[in-house]
Amino acid sequence: MENRITVNPQIHFGKPCITGTRIPVQSILELVQEGLSFAEIIRDYYPDLTEEDIRSCIRFAIALISNEEIHIHAIST
DSSP: OTTOEEOOTTSGGGOOEETTSOOBHHHHHHHHHTTOOHHHHHHHTOTTOOHHHHHHHHHHHHHHHHTOOOOOOOOOO
């Protein structure tokens, strides 16, 4: 993520944010989920961000999921 995402317990209760801002990764991902383009997110919500900041949020989420351990338990009937 090229140091674009940081976690600081003093900012947003330790939620991952874009470095140098108080903008949570989750907020950016929610806007992407709603179908907004990177240009719209920057223009209408966060003019100080770059497209690379938004890409870093997506890469962060992918890395988080790819490192998650999933444990499947059989259901007994």
